[in-house]
Amino acid sequence: MLNNSSLSGQAFEEFYNRFKDFVLILCRKCCSAFDNSNQLADDIFQHTFLKVLHKGYTFQKREVPGKEIYTPEIKSWLSRIAKNELINFLRKNPDEKVLMLQNRIRSQDLEIISHEPDKTDQEPIQSPSIQQDILEKGLSILSEEEKLVLMTYMLYYNRQSPNSHLPDEIIKTLTQKLGVKAGSLRQIKSRALQKIMKIKEQFPIT
């Protein structure tokens, strides 16, 4: 477990520089389903590091004898913080998307802007039709392969074009990683969807 010691801004800066690219890519990809996705991703990114700044001492690691590098664990921790920041944002803004920060940075050009919500480019966030516990149950019964394929398709899902394909480079990486042909990916996704559908049917909305 880390000590709650007082370290310098230099230490936080080093941590920030080490993980900022990962967190920004993560936020960009995982927020891509939302309108104004880049702005939302940038806000989630910034709030994630502000949370680390104030709560970093709460990070705990499980000691593994002989293990010296815990970068994947830290990335996993950062991803969970980012996820919680997104959920908090959605809780606070259930009906419409209002960006979180009044004064915010647009990371693409580092221009500091004062944001005034533009109602014309915001759409209501649709309430989910699958309850969270059912969703978790459904995801938990998927194999690692099914989960990876399904979640990858979901990252690239486009409601306006639901039959669209994954990008070629993603298909190539996935097929190499899983040792399957490209045509099998849709079958794996379909199998995963069917499994979760069955779980949902077993637990109808009360």
Next chain:
Amino acid sequence: MNYNPEMNNEKKFEDELFNSLKFYGYLFPENVSQIEAFEGLHNESIVNAPSINDILLLESGASVDNSINLEIGLAAYSSSDDTFLDIPEEDSEDPEKK
């Protein structure tokens, strides 16, 4: 025209699932294996992340120089030799008092 009601249901469910995953934040990878898979798929290297000063500026309007008394035990932890940075003694003082 072929009509496959099962496929149609699946498409509809896929849309429901997408919306639910999005709403509950499940598109974020949560554990080490998911992180590794995510990075394997999205190993992009060109991004324009803001500087540390920009992040701190957002919160307080202060520059990084004024944030020297941070309570954080994490920063140097992930370095390849797994060591912490030493904290210069002067860093624990308020730079504005100097």
